[in-house]
Amino acid sequence: MPQTVKGVVAREKGAPVELVDIVVPDPGPGEAVVTVEACGVCHTDLHYREGGISDDFPFLLGHEAAGTVEAVGEGVTEVAPGDFVILNWRAVCGQCRACAKGKPWYCFDTHNADQKMTLTDGTELSPALGIGAFAEKTLVAAGQCTKVDPDAEAAAVGLLGCGVMAGFGAAVNTGQVDRGDSVAVIGCGGVGDAAIAGARIAGATTIIAVDVDDRKLEKARELGATHTVNSAQDDAVEKIRELTGGFGADVVIDAVGRPETYEQAFFARDLAGTVVLVGVPTPEMKVPELPLIEVFGRGGALKSSWYGDCLPSRDFPMLVDLYRQGRFDLDAFVTERIGLGDVEAAFEKMHGGDVLRSVVMIEGEQ
Numbered sequence: 214m215p216q217t218v219k220g221v222v223a224r225e226k227g228a229p230v231e232l233v234d235i236v237v238p239d240p241g242p243g244e245a246v247v248t249v250e251a252c253g254v255c256h257t258d259l260h261y262r263e264g265g266i267s268d269d270f271p272f273l274l275g276h277e278a279a280g281t282v283e284a285v286g287e288g289v290t291e292v293a294p295g296d297f298v299i300l301n302w303r304a305v306c307g308q309c310r311a312c313a314k315g316k317p318w319y320c321f322d323t324h325n326a327d328q329k330m331t332l333t334d335g336t337e338l339s340p341a342l343g344i345g346a347f348a349e350k351t352l353v354a355a356g357q358c359t360k361v362d363p364d365a366e367a368a369a370v371g372l373l374g375c376g377v378m379a380g381f382g383a384a385v386n387t388g389q390v391d392r393g394d395s396v397a398v399i400g401c402g403g404v405g406d407a408a409i410a411g412a413r414i415a416g417a418t419t420i421i422a423v424d425v426d427d428r429k430l431e432k433a434r435e436l437g438a439t440h441t442v443n444s445a446q447d448d449a450v451e452k453i454r455e456l457t458g459g460f461g462a463d464v465v466i467d468a469v470g471r472p473e474t475y476e477q478a479f480f481a482r483d484l485a486g487t488v489v490l491v492g493v494p495t496p497e498m499k500v501p502e503l504p505l506i507e508v509f510g511r512g513g514a515l516k517s518s519w520y521g522d523c524l525p526s527r528d529f530p531m532l533v534d535l536y537r538q539g540r541f542d543l544d545a546f547v548t549e550r551i552g553l554g555d556v557e558a559a560f561e562k563m564h565g566g567d568v569l570r571s572v573v574m575i576e577g578e579q
């Protein structure tokens with residue numbers, strides 16, 4: 214029987230989100246219905262509501278979530294009812310050119326649930342990033358669920374489903390930060406701070422946090438930054454060079470995604486160093502005019518990182534273990550716990566830089 218539950222919907226571009234009744238179908242073949250326990254509020258949800266990602270309104274928002282599998286459809290082997298899971302953006306196919314090359318995070322044939330969740334009048338909903346978890350229950354492809362330790366705190370580990378994984382993976386998977394490396398991270402929001410934590414866990418000894426907001430720099434220290442630079446006051450490139458013996462950092466991560474931060478990252482890296490772009494630029498932004506001789510002369514690598522080059526089945530349980538062992542302070546990312554009715558207020562706080570993450574705790578009649 215399809216179930217009617219509460220969900221947070223963006224009906225039209227720029228309009229405040231609404232908490233409404235939505236209809237969640239029974240899981241079909243390859244699908245799972247998940248009872249959501251916690252879901253972080255990410256910048257991308259705000260992008261959706263502003264029409265910056267697609268025009269497929271109405272959207273069911275929310276995509277950094279953990280919960281319990283309630284029911285699975287025919288042929289599902291990945292998870293079973295009762296499993297505690299973290300949701301990821303897309304199930305990979307395992308067969309395409311990228312999957313065959315051992316890089317499934319670039320899979321060409323990812324999928325989400327085939328059936329649609331709807332409003333009570335039958336209007337189909339577009340779930341944010343294929344998830345839609347600001348809701349008491351959601352329908353996903355079973356391959357989007359990764360089973361993890363059920364004792365882990367849902368509010369914290371749900372964050373692994375997007376921003377924290379993206380930042381951690383940008384440092385560890387894409388940037389390949391190594392023991393003794395120097396690392397600079399430009400932009401210390403949820404993504405940048407996770408990159409800082411990743412760099413620390415990978416053994417970097419100099420970790421420079423760069424931001425324009427002192428509150429963010431303070432928080433970055435808690436997560437492992439050894440030095441901070443306020444780039445509204447000081448020249449970030451000069452400071453990073455100064456702090457790395459005049460050379461620049463082995464790995465520089467741009468977690469803002471603007472031409473000026475990319476340029477800083479480019480010039481702040483050491484010879485043979487790596488630049489990782491993880492902040493998402495807008496379509497009209499251009500690469501700054503970087504002298505080609507510098508690209509050649511500095512060697513190294515200019516990379517971008519999508520979802521932290523993660524493989525959820527490998528990375529989510531590993532990160533939950535690090536969290537449970539007290540080696541990765543995921544709780545530090547949770548600024549506040551809120552209800553399903555508070556998402557709009559959380560967007561405002563995010564905009565003002567007041568929170569790292571607000572996390573919606575879902576209590577419904579479960």
Ligand SMILES: NC(=O)c1ccc[n+]([C@@H]2O[C@H](COP(=O)([O-])OP(=O)(O)OC[C@H]3O[C@@H](n4cnc5c(N)ncnc54)[C@H](O)[C@@H]3O)[C@@H](O)[C@H]2O)c1
Nearest residue numbers: 379400401402403404424425426429491492493518519520
């Ligand atoms: N690549 C991916 O897979 C992926 C996944 C999730 C998010 N993202 C992107 O990562 C970026 C960061 O996301 P977030 O959730 O951490 O955002 P956020 O808003 O929480 O943090 C951004 C931080 O950058 C700082 N900042 C802004 N302009 C700056 C500048 N010129 N120089 C230095 N610091 C500056 C802000 O003060 C803030 O602390 C966004 O572009 C987001 O879309 C990418």
Ligand SMILES: [Zn+2]
Nearest residue numbers: 306309312320
């Ligand atoms: Zn594939």
Ligand SMILES: [Zn+2]
Nearest residue numbers: 255257375376
């Ligand atoms: Zn996100």
